[in-house]
Amino acid sequence: MTHTLKLLRLVLFFSLIFPLKLAAEDGYRLWLRYDLLTDQQLLNTYRTQIKGWQLKGESASLQASRQELSLGLSGLLGKQIAEVEIVDDATLVAGTVASSSVIASLDLGEQLSTLADEGFLITNTRYQDKNIIAIAANTDIGVLYGVFHFLKLIQTQHALTHLNIQSTPQIRHRVLNHWDNLDRTVERGYAGFSIWDWHKLPTYEDPRYTDYARANASIGINGTVLTNVNANALVLTPQYLEKAAALANIFRPYGIKVYLTARFSAPVEIGGLQTADPLSPEVQAWWNSKVSEIYEYIPDFGGFLVKANSEGQPGPQNYGRTHADGANMLAEAVAEHEGVVMWRAFVYSEDEPDDRAKQAYNEFKPLDGSFKDNVLIQVKNGAIDFQPREPFHPLFGAMPETPLMMEFQITQEYLGQGTHLVYLAPMYEEVLRADTYAKGEGSTVAKVIDGSLHNYNTSGIAGVANIGTDRNWTGHIFGQANWYAYGRLAWNPQLSSEDIAEEWIGMTFSNNEAAVKTIKSMMLNSHEALVNYMTPLGLHHIMGAGHHYGPGPWVKKMPRADWTSVYYHRADEKGIGFDRSKSGSNAVAQYFPEVAKKYGDPASCPEKYLLWFHHLDWDYQMASGNTLWKEIALHYQKGVDSVRQMQQHWQNVEGKIDAERFAQVKAFLEIQEQEAVWWKDACLSYFQTFSKLPIPEGVEKPEESLEHYQNLSFPFAPGIRPRW
Ligand code: GCV
Secondary structure (H helix, E strand, O other): OOHHHHHHHHHHHHHHHOHHHHHHOOOOOOOOOOOOOOOHHHHHHHHHHOOEEEEOOOOHHHHHHHHHHHHHHHHHHOOOOEEOOOOOOOEEEEEOOOOOHHHHHOOOHHHHOOOOOOOEEEEEEEEOOEEEEEEEEOOHHHHHHHHHHHHHHHHOOOOOOOOEEEEOOOOOEEEEEOOEOOOOOEOOOOOOOOOOOOOOOOOOOOHHHHHHHHHHHHOOOOEEEOOOOOOOHHHHOHHHHHHHHHHHHHHHHHOOEEEEEOOOOHHHHOOOOOOOOOOOHHHHHHHHHHHHHHHHHOOOOOEEEEOOOOOOOOOHHHHOOOHHHHHHHHHHHHHOOOOEEEEEOOOOOOOOOOOHHHHHHHHHHHHOOOOOOOEEEEEEOEOOOOOOOOOEOOOOOOOOOOOEEEEEEOOOOOOOOOOOOOOOHHHHHHHHHOEOOEOEOOOEHHHHHOOOOOOOOOOEEEEEOOOOOOOOOOOOOOHHHHHHHHHHHHHOOOOOHHHHHHHHHHHHOOOOHHHHHHHHHHHHHHHHHHHHHHOHHHOOOOEOOOOOOOEOOOOOOOOOHHHOOHHHHOOOOOEEOOOOOOOOOOHHHHOOHHHHHHHHOOOOOOHHHHHHHOOEEOOOEOOOOOEHHHHHHHHHHHHHHHHHHHHHHHHHHEOOEOHHHHHHHHHHHHHHHHHHHHHHHHHHHHHHHHHOOOOOOOOOOOOOOHHHHHOOOOOOOOOOOOOO
């Protein structure tokens, strides 16, 4: 027998004996790992508190709930915790008033009335003199959400006594945006190819689609835009609609609606019309009939997401019309089906010489109040483009008559792509908690997007997905945390990134106190670490061109100035930074006066945004007493040091989690360390050509010459289609 054959046999033998173990730790199960609890005492306690469970009803969502409960409870607590017919002491009962006579008989009316369509409650209560736990909701999907929450309680080892949980999502549309192309490449995707296998759909329904739906439902995501905002009109043709419908059928029981991106020029490209002018009756008729056709395939189709007149995408302005004209035409078409239009505000003109950061506001603010009721304007968290750190977008709070949605990026285009451990929840939190002052103090971005500040008629949030065909879904195991955190914050934007991290670690890795503490501190410091080694003190958009991988502060030859780095950092002999104060582009004036005042003066501007708003001399005195140059250099070094610290911390986790995921993260941390050093060295070497100052003490000297960094090339950088 050859050596390879022997090895194969050995692998086969072990995979038969330990099938779960082998399959378990490759990351596929995400946070829905339902392994038997190893803490015997806790297990015994839970087994006395839940002796059986009951979930009646046959709707698809209730069946999905039953499957999940069965999988979860038998996995976590053992097979003896089974479905029961008779409700006894320590039975868990889940359902709605309509699906469960037990739930109907409980006096929950008042509590249920506050839960709306998707909320749930979990409570210890009495039923016919028995102590039971009830999961109740007004709808079947609410039951499913409650089931996932209950399983999480066990996964994170919560007490099951004195339960009185009521949870309702704060935001109506909680969607993922896939930037997936029809050829299965993923724009800015770092986890393989698109999971939508258009070639095999609709006949082959990859089980991964169901697991995708489970994962999303477990965190309350209720919509998915299947296709890239840089859209291909072909997805609106029957061939593709049939396939999209198959996905919608799989997702429906999990409360997830399918949306598609609408290419504005579709009436010309696939409709044979001469124009896509939104005011043309034949164009309107074309969209109306296209929409009716879509609803025949997908009766609960969510609606359209549109990128128009942005980065070369067609739009209403091609015909001299406004964004409102374009959005309203589509909104009219989907309105009778209760669909919505998510219209992106990510626009900046090719001819506009004004500061790019100001353009979306300039274009959209005057349109406030002119959109139809079922239009939401989707605004990126910051005014440039998902940079490692951006101050909140000035549009938040500025359009009281128009529901504004948040668009976060979960995929790490500018944040270390596929290999850097960066927990994004603190960044999301920073934006959500920022005060717009739109209606005085306390007018946070979270209140704008959950609709409460301006009483919007609807609300929404979108996250650009980081999901791909990689076995572990997101490439980096910690990328899963960002998907998870996005969903949790979409459900409740007031949650803290720390609490979310704790939940995720407990479900994904371990509840071992020391391990949780270590991993949590790594996660919570990781975003700041990245900002320090990439773009400290408000620097932004200084990455390599095209693939956006690695440092490229020297980038200056691009088809348009606002795609270069020099446009943003403006380094010169005197200093560095983009002056957006009164003396510069005056972008600060787009904020409400309290914010404008704070950001507009370097003395009061938070240092984290300093060079976003101000061009300052190299010898500008920072609060620390250091000069600006020294402070920049120290921040870069601090970023590197933090990654090295993460490496040490991760070492402490060895043996406390499985070897497979430990090894992947360890290897990726090595890449992250090398790249943090690379960012520091490349940026400091380059900026030094302007400051003409030595690398300060305490900062490691660059390893190579500036020319070396400038000459590097990255033929393998993923995420955007190679340009031949
Ligand atoms: C989908 C940035 C990205 C593009 C992306 C665009 C957008 O410019 O680099 O890949 O295109 O944002 O959000 O539309």
